[in-house]
Amino acid sequence: MKLFTNTVYAVVHAIDEIFNQNRYADKVIEKTLKSNPKWGARDRGFIAESVYDMVRWWRLINFLSPSKDNYQLFGTYWLLQGRTLPDWKEFKGLDSDTIHRKYERLNNRAVIQSIPDWLDEMGAELLGDKWEEEINTLNQQAEVVLRVNTLKITREQLMNRLAGEEIESYAPKGYKDALVLAKRQNVFKNAAFKEGLFEVQDASSQLVSAALDVEPGMRVIDACAGAGGKSLHLAALMQNKGRILSMDTEGWKLQNTKIRARRNGISIIEPRVIEGNKTIKRLSESADRLLLDVPCSGLGVLKRNPDTKWKLTPESITKVQGIQEEILQNYSSMVKKGGIMVYATCSILPSENQHQVEKFLASEKGKEFELLEDQKVLAQESGFDGFYIAKLKRKEA
Structure with missing residues (x-):
């Protein structure tokens, strides 16, 4: 593959913004791609994939590179893929054999898997012998997964329509609304x-709304809704009958919910900002179903958000665990007696998952609930994102 100066510069500049200006990779890539409308699909794909790959393997690339210069780091990454470099002055001094010999001598798992030492230690402690394969799986590129909007089309109909446009896909077993694209591409x-025939949503994420067992006509609260992806899925499962309160403490996160709902042909979603405990108290025992897709470390979605591992710290994980505990304690009051509550994270750490549920059930408020079932979804087993889903019922009396 031939390298071009303008697209390599775009990659190098994006890497500088992500690591030296502490910006989020997805936002930087989005801005970079908008900066030159003349780039075609191939150029755009090269930039996005190269940036994400460099972010994913940042520690390993830095270890193997003879210099911390961003062009040298790009060149090291490029040679590591088994490719050749053009004779540019920016790549002077880079030697493929030297880099590969250094890589072959490596025996440090944290460097090989390109993660911080503390994360390797934490993962090994909490996941034991499953950790190495899990982090290896999470370092692979995510597939593009669609969730079929069953209010408008069936999965088979959408698959056939996409095939007519030469977009091949397959239906994974165990995910009734999911289609996986055979080849990555921008479907937006x-x-x-x-x-509004589909949304982009990982297959593991689609299990969360399904776990609520919603029915048409129910009153449902999605209490950590963000941009409303799971609210949209719930509305489809409810056949657009009933009411969904799509809530979040950050009003800006809810801004796109109405637009997305309109595109999906959904009328039952009401976005509402959580302004404090009064908002929660006013909704006491009002929901047939309550979804708590809580803030978390995001370690289960490293495939699609590889910069997460460079922004996390042990302290930030401890902090988010406190938020999770607080949400369980305060928000659980919104579900009716006899109603169902789902606690979910996109984390693979037991300390954010089953340990939180166990702690909640042992508390005074948690005594009103019973655990019906939980799913520990590891990427190495599912092939998709890592998730945790606990289904709890509020006792009748």
């Missing part, structure tokens, strides 16, 4: 997306 410009 596709007419079927604009018509």
